[in-house]
Amino acid sequence: MTQTVKMDETVERLRMLLAREGEAIAPALAAPGAEDVIGPLVCACAAGRREREQTAPPGTELALVLESILEGYLLHYGRSRLVDTTDEDLRLLAGDHLYAVGLSLLARLGDLGAVRALADLITLCARAHADAGANGGPAGAPAALWLLTALAVGGGSWPQYERSLEAAHRGRAGADELLSEARRRAAELGVERQSQAALIAFQRAVADRPHA
Secondary structure (H helix, E strand, C coil): CCCCCCCCHHHHHHHHHHHHHCCCCHHHECCCCCCCCCHHHHHHHHHHHHHHCCCCCCHHHHHHHHHHHHHHHHHHHCCCCCECCCCHHHHHHHHHHHHHHHHHHHHHHCCHHHHHHHHHHHHHHHHHHHHHHHHCCCCCHHHHHHHHHHHHHHHCCCHHHHHHHHHHHCCCCCHHHHHHHHHHHHHHHCCHHHHHHHHHHHHHHCCCCCCC
């Protein structure tokens, strides 16, 4: 049975969490109405995983983790959905904070494999943007890396994912190769529709890159 989450519910939970913290980020929060990007895919994968592994973490919590990490990524490399500020220092502070929030939430779930997957994601995305900046072109790998990570965190790791990550760390996996594996795995898990929707939403979220 597929677990469903109302569209945009996860990112709104994240906005409310930041508002309750009341720190420097809270006064800079944007109005409600941001779009979930990766959460619905994570939930779809996790629903199938829980049918196989009764101890798997709940998809709604994993979705919150991924949307938090994604918001940190957008604050560093795109346009934030939740923080409305022209203060560059605050943007970077908020981005680091949201990375930390996501990893902290994940640590409470006890999914060490997912902790590693997200640490790899952050590292590989940073490298992809650095390489793109040095070469004067757009970074194509992050979208594929985000899809692969969502599939691994929600649905569990698989051998080719591990090989793809190793190749990416060595600079031997291109964006097309990574995206092909993500699509193959999505088909295997029966989440092609959610995977395509996540890809479109991700590309829309990062289309305007004032800080790329």
